[in-house]
Amino acid sequence: MAITGLTAALKGQKERLLPCVHCGFCLPACPTYVRLGDENDSPRGRLYLMKAVVEGRMSPKSEAFQTHIDRCLGCRACEPVCPSGVEYGLLLESAREVASKAGASATFSRLLMGLVTRRPWSHLFMAVARILRWTTLPKLIARIIPRLQILHPVRFGLAMLAATSETDLKNSTPK
Numbered sequence: 800m801a802i803t804g805l806t807a808a809l810k811g812q813k814e815r816l817l818p819c820v821h822c823g824f825c826l827p828a829c830p831t832y833v834r835l836g837d838e839n840d841s842p843r844g845r846l847y848l849m850k851a852v853v854e855g856r857m858s859p860k861s862e863a864f865q866t867h868i869d870r871c872l873g874c875r876a877c878e879p880v881c882p883s884g885v886e887y888g889l890l891l892e893s894a895r896e897v898a899s900k901a902g903a904s905a906t907f908s909r910l911l912m913g914l915v916t917r918r919p920w921s922h923l924f925m926a927v928a929r930i931l932r933w934t935t936l937p938k939l940i941a942r943i944i945p946r947l948q949i950l951h952p953v954r955f956g957l958a959m960l961a962a963t964s965e966t967d968l969k970n971s972t973p974k
Contacts, residue, residue, distance in 0.1 A: 815890055816853065818883040819846050825877035825887075831870050839867040842877040842887050849894050859901035868898045 825842040826832050832841035839848060848864050851857035857864055868891070875888045914920055 815886050816846055816850050819843065819881075819885050820883050822882060824880045824882060828876040828880045830872055830874065830876065835870075837867075839863065840870050842871075842881075842885075845871060845894070846885070846887070846890065849890060852894075852897065859897045865898050865901075868894045 821843055823843060829841050832838075832844075838844040845867055848857065848867055852859050852864060859865075871891055873888070873891060877887050878885070881887070
């Protein structure tokens, strides 16, 4: 499917993008923004990225669009605090569809996720992930892995594992 065909999925949602008044009420409600502190990892930032794709200012294949749309947990904690009533969940679903179809690593991601989520491999991967969380190894591996688009799912997974490591959680807990 051509990029123009992909963005049509988001263009159909353009009216839902417009009500956002960029007030920022969604920021403290968003777990990824609270944790990472990057505006693009907030609902407001992701709406801006979606709008950029719709208007042709950004490609859905861009690493920025792919990364920040993928990082959203989809918890929709932003929706009840939005005074404009932006239907973020519906917009996110369209954006994820566009991102997955445009992504260069979509096939690799599906294969990797299929392997990780099927038994007996899922139990093995979860055990390894639990062990890795107790070490600083995910941070080291995330820095060592080259920035190849095909390795994005692995790099992102390790980065999230590193961000939630036991030492980071202990240091960020209020005393």
